[in-house]
Amino acid sequence: xxxxxxxxxxxxxxxxxxxxxxxxxxxxxxxxxxxxxxxxxxxxxxxxxxxxxxxxxxxxxxxxxxxxxxxxxxxxxxxxxxxxxxxxxxxxxxxxxxxxxxxxxxxxxxxxxxxxxxxxxxxxxxxxxxxxxxxxxxxxxxxxxxxxxxxxxxxxxxxxxxxxxxxxxxxxxxxxxxxxxxxxxxxxxxxxxxxxxxxxxxxxxxxxxxxxxxxxxxxxxxxxxxxxxxxxxxxxxxxxxxxxxxxxxxxxxxxxxxxxxxxxxxxxxxxxxxxxxxxxxxxxxxxxxxxxxxxxxxxxxxxxx
Amino acid sequence: xxxxxxxxxxxxxxxxxxxxxxxxxxxxxxxxxxxxxxxxxxxxxxxxxxxxxxxxxxxxxxxxxxxxxxxxxxxxxxxxxxxxxxxxxxxxxxxxxxxxxxxxxxxxxxxxxxxxxxxxxxxxxxxxxxxxxxxxxxxxxxxxxxxxxxxxxxxxxxxxxxxxxxxxxxxxxxxxxxxxxxxxxxxxxxxxxxxxxxxxxxxxxxxxxxxxxxxxxxxxxxxxxxxxxxxxxxxxxxxxxxxxxxxxxxxxxxxxxxxxxxxxxxxxxxxxxxxxxxx
Numbered sequence: 001x002x003x004x005x006x007x008x009x010x011x012x013x014x015x016x017x018x019x020x021x022x023x024x025x026x027x028x029x030x031x032x033x034x035x036x037x038x039x040x041x042x043x044x045x046x047x048x049x050x051x052x053x054x055x056x057x058x059x060x061x062x063x064x065x066x067x068x069x070x071x072x073x074x075x076x077x078x079x080x081x082x083x084x085x086x087x088x089x090x091x092x093x094x095x096x097x098x099x100x101x102x103x104x105x106x107x108x109x110x111x112x113x114x115x116x117x118x119x120x121x122x123x124x125x126x127x128x129x130x131x132x133x134x135x136x137x138x139x140x141x142x143x144x145x146x147x148x149x150x151x152x153x154x155x156x157x158x159x160x161x162x163x164x165x166x167x168x169x170x171x172x173x174x175x176x177x178x179x180x181x182x183x184x185x186x187x188x189x190x191x192x193x194x195x196x197x198x199x200x201x202x203x204x205x206x207x208x209x210x211x212x213x214x215x216x217x218x219x220x221x222x223x224x225x226x227x228x229x230x231x232x233x234x235x236x237x238x239x240x241x242x243x244x245x246x247x248x249x250x251x252x253x254x255x256x257x258x259x260x261x262x263x264x265x266x267x268x269x270x271x272x273x274x275x276x277x278x279x280x281x282x283x284x285x286x287x288x289x290x291x292x293x294x295x296x297x298x299x300x301x302x303x304x305x
Numbered sequence: 306x307x308x309x310x311x312x313x314x315x316x317x318x319x320x321x322x323x324x325x326x327x328x329x330x331x332x333x334x335x336x337x338x339x340x341x342x343x344x345x346x347x348x349x350x351x352x353x354x355x356x357x358x359x360x361x362x363x364x365x366x367x368x369x370x371x372x373x374x375x376x377x378x379x380x381x382x383x384x385x386x387x388x389x390x391x392x393x394x395x396x397x398x399x400x401x402x403x404x405x406x407x408x409x410x411x412x413x414x415x416x417x418x419x420x421x422x423x424x425x426x427x428x429x430x431x432x433x434x435x436x437x438x439x440x441x442x443x444x445x446x447x448x449x450x451x452x453x454x455x456x457x458x459x460x461x462x463x464x465x466x467x468x469x470x471x472x473x474x475x476x477x478x479x480x481x482x483x484x485x486x487x488x489x490x491x492x493x494x495x496x497x498x499x500x501x502x503x504x505x506x507x508x509x510x511x512x513x514x515x516x517x518x519x520x521x522x523x524x525x526x527x528x529x530x531x532x533x534x535x536x537x538x539x540x541x542x543x544x545x546x547x548x549x550x551x552x553x554x555x556x557x558x559x560x561x562x563x564x565x566x567x568x569x570x571x572x573x574x575x576x577x578x579x580x581x582x583x584x
Contacts, residue, residue, distance in 0.1 A: 105312045105402065
């Protein structure tokens with residue numbers, strides 16, 4: 001099976017408000033699939049539907065080849081782990097008991113693998129500590145451990161790095177990569193921190209106002225991301241007319257900084273600057289970020305509609 | 306279903322809720338006994354009572370109807386309410402356990418907690434009555450068993466209602482307040498209805514003091530007809546009408562009504578939770 005999860009024309013309405021509009025996605029097996037969208041774009045709603053916390057108004061999805069309309073979907077959900085919005089853990093239970101509780105939910109009777117699971121999320125030694133005393137990062141990692149109970153085929157994570165400090169973000173990234181590589185677990189992840197997501201994801205889907213704008217692999221994204229060179233010059237005001245005349249796409253950042261979106265050599269830039277009687281202080285690569293790419297997509301969508 | 310039930314019971318034990326229920330219920334039992342001693346046997350407050358019999362036990366068990374529902378409301382908030390507000394209930398649903406079984410397992414644990422609470426309090430009351438007085442004539446007989454059963458059924462009916470509130474009110478604190486207000490309302494309304502029903506149909510009024518002439522006048526506060534039937538039913542069904550809770554021969558109407566409330570609330574809860582979207 002190539003796709004662990006396939007979503008077809010999924011819609012979700014709350015009264016007259018359309019939260020999801022014909023969402024169609026295919027999540028390849030073994031991938032880390034980044035779901036990119038602004039607040040209220042429909043990411044959490046989509047994830048809630050996939051995890052059975054909410055029901056779709058129309059459309060279907062299939063998990064491990066089992067359609068959502070099939071009664072077997074309930075048993076297939078046991079092959080899926082999730083964290084939606086915040087880690088669902090009991091603060092008055094220890095880390096060990098939280099994981100054991102999920103083992104019981106899954107009908108598992110052997111609890112020998114719990115210490116290994118806690119070690120996988122760097123919580124070894126904290127098993128007996130009450131989850132209420134954990135830092136946010138530890139709670140998130142415990143949430144991941146709970147989601148990993150029963151060795152799921154797919155992990156659905158909604159904003160797992162939200163609110164984490166830089167060290168926590170790095171730790172979470174390493175854990176997710178380890179889970180993906182060592183356990184071959186497919187991960188569907190949404191995040192606001194797009195630069196961080198770009199360090200993880202192998203595939204992307206961009207969602208805005210309940211619609212999927214684009215899906216592509218990270219290599220396809222790299223090909224589509226606009227290459228940019230950042231110029232530090234004595235005056236952008238004098239340089240811009242020359243760029244306009246030559247048809248060079250650019251964006252002025254301030255009086256001395258300008259980004260050029262064109263496959264243009266440094267010598268050509270210097271030549272154009274000399275022509276405009278402008279001194280070039282330095283030139284650096286400043287390729288478009290994932291954030292910039294997403295914002296461009298949204299702008300194009302809004303322009304069309 | 307078994308997984309959900311096991312999970313609820315595991316949480317009940319491991320979070321210390323079971324221990325807390327037992328300790329708190331023992332304390333309730335002790336305070337109920339203390340209140341009866343101070344109310345009716347003031348002289349025995351700081352001394353061993355000279356003599357008690359089954360009436361002492363019955364009086365105390367009847368008082369449990371007042372106290373246990375408040376404790377149940379707090380239990381439902383702490384146990385089920387926090388399960389939902391911490392979103393931990395989602396873990397069960399995401400593993401394919403239906404909402405129906407989630408509700409059912411929470412109901413079973415809440416009922417077990419309530420029954421344990423009643424039994425623990427009763428044990429404290431009974432042990433006090435049996436071993437503390439200088440002389441006693443206390444025996445568990447049919448009357449006490451029926452009374453205990455009635456009190457238990459009334460308490461679990463309240464528990465089912467409180468659980469319903471916790472599952473369907475988004476803000477758990479409001480659910481708790483509604484639960485407590487509901488118990489208070491029933492406590493207050495029962496004697497008011499009792500008072501209305503005791504109003505006589507007519508009363509004797511002296512109209513001439515010199516001739517000492519009396520006249521029968523119709524009482525404007527008398528409630529008759531269908532309204533009286535309804536109020537009588539409500540009063541007899543109230544758990545805070547001790548006459549209806551106490552029945553020498555059978556199961557009292559208050560307990561029968563409570564049983565129906567329990568069945569209806571649970572059935573409604575299970576039917577409506579099917580498509581409930583928690584936080």
